[in-house]
Amino acid sequence: MGTPSGYTFEQFLDATFRHSGFLPEATYVARVGDRYVATTSLETVNGKRDTLHVSYTGTLREFRGQGLATELKRRAIEYAKSRGYRYLTTDNDSLNEPIVKVNQALGFHVERTTIRGEKLLASSP
Numbered sequence: 001m002g003t004p005s006g007y008t009f010e011q012f013l014d015a016t017f018r019h020s021g022f023l024p025e026a027t028y029v030a031r032v033g034d035r036y037v038a039t040t041s042l043e044t045v046n047g048k049r050d051t052l053h054v055s056y057t058g059t060l061r062e063f064r065g066q067g068l069a070t071e072l073k074r075r076a077i078e079y080a081k082s083r084g085y086r087y088l089t090t091d092n093d094s095l096n097e098p099i100v101k102v103n104q105a106l107g108f109h110v111e112r113t114t115i116r117g118e119k120l121l122a123s124s125p
């Protein structure tokens with residue numbers, strides 16, 4: 001499975017699995033034979049006891065488009081609902097069409113948009 005751009009694998013592990021908010025019991029993994037092919041996990045949110053946050057969701061390239069991420073995220077939603085949480089939040093790149101589709105299909109609405117800007121400071125030599 002690839003890592004989000006700009007992250008080393010160790011940084012990805014720290015940000016996703018090795019922090020105080022990580023909920024191992026709310027980490028869902030799809031397995032095909034002896035291969036782990038898709039995952040999604042939830043984490044607690046500092047200062048918000050009624051909210052859980054979806055951290056990383058990923059499916060191995062060759063298994064994409066078969067509904068795995070949607071199903072794992074649906075189970076994560078069930079986990080949060082069944083434990084009485086009021087909100088589930090998630091962040092994604094607006095240009096990442098597959099995850100935008102997954103989130104829309106599961107009922108996430110856009111709460112806030114962040115804009116990434118780029119300013120050209122010098123022309124290339």
Ligand SMILES: CC(C)(COP(=O)(O)OP(=O)(O)OC[C@H]1O[C@@H](n2cnc3c(N)ncnc32)[C@H](O)[C@@H]1OP(=O)(O)O)[C@@H](O)C(=O)NCCC(=O)NCCS
Pocket residue numbers: 038055056057058059060063064065066067068069070071092096097098099101102105
């Ligand atoms: C985003 C990701 C997890 C989706 O996993 P998946 O198991 O393929 O997801 P699903 O099969 O449940 O659904 C994918 C949806 O995106 C659509 N899709 C797939 N590739 C697409 C593309 N290149 N452009 C537009 N839509 C696309 C599928 O058709 C499907 O929508 P549908 O149900 O309306 O047909 C997977 O693409 C991935 O691992 N990407 C890299 C990691 C990533 O970006 N993670 C999200 C940030 S946390």
